[in-house]
Ligand SMILES: Nc1ncnc2c1ncn2[C@@H]1O[C@H](COP(=O)(O)OP(=O)(O)OP(=O)(O)O)[C@@H](O)[C@H]1O
């Protein structure tokens with residue numbers, strides 16, 4: 430790879446995703462990748478591509494920042510493993526063979542010593558990680574709040590980024606509160622099922638209905654905005 434192209438890809442996550450990871454983000458996904466925000470909330474429909482997009486972001490960061498640590502937290506080990514598996518697939522497109530970090534069951538070690546580590550849901554808070562560059566909380570609305578709070582100090586010293594990724598699960602919990610009252614530091618992205626280009630309207634129509642309407646949020650445009 431020509432050094433100039435490397436530099437371009439380091440500066441442009443969307444081009445990196447398209448040209449190096451062979452992931453063609455849709456326009457809304459590209460906006461998220463390009464945003465470079467330190468705190469992101471993806472409040473999006475099932476199957477929008479949240480985990481895939483997040484895996485691409487994890488690989489972008491790990492690839493361009495040597496020795497960086499990216500943590501993936503989720504309600505269960507299986508879900509963390511699923512996101513890390515997507516990251517491994519992207520890494521293979523970069524020619525990186527799958528290799529663990531030797532200390533964590535769900536982990537990827539890159540040639541530049543960066544690591545992507547998936548945490549088992551039940552003990553995420555007490556693993557003694559430090560210097561975390563990026564904390565990804567997948568299915569955040571279902572992650573145990575105490576574990577989430579126990580994990581936050583890992584960002585306090587490193588000043589790392591955080592992404593909360595989920596479909597909503599009622600008006601409760603840290604995901605909901607960050608969305609509603611988290612303040613202007615969060616970049617908020619909302620995509621209902623009706624606006625996901627990969628969900629066909631006829632398939633939506635097949636799903637559960639209430640009062641003649643599909644049980645999905647409708648009429649809400651993608652918003653990438655900062656709360657006032
Ligand atoms: N830009 C894209 N182009 C093509 N396929 C995509 C794109 N984004 C996501 N997908 C596909 O959509 C499907 C769902 O992706 P993914 O599992 O990342 O979504 P999700 O929002 O995390 O889903 P869930 O809510 O079930 O966790 C996968 O098959 C994935 O490969």
Ligand SMILES: [Mg+2]
Nearest residue numbers: 479480481567
């Ligand atoms: Mg997912």
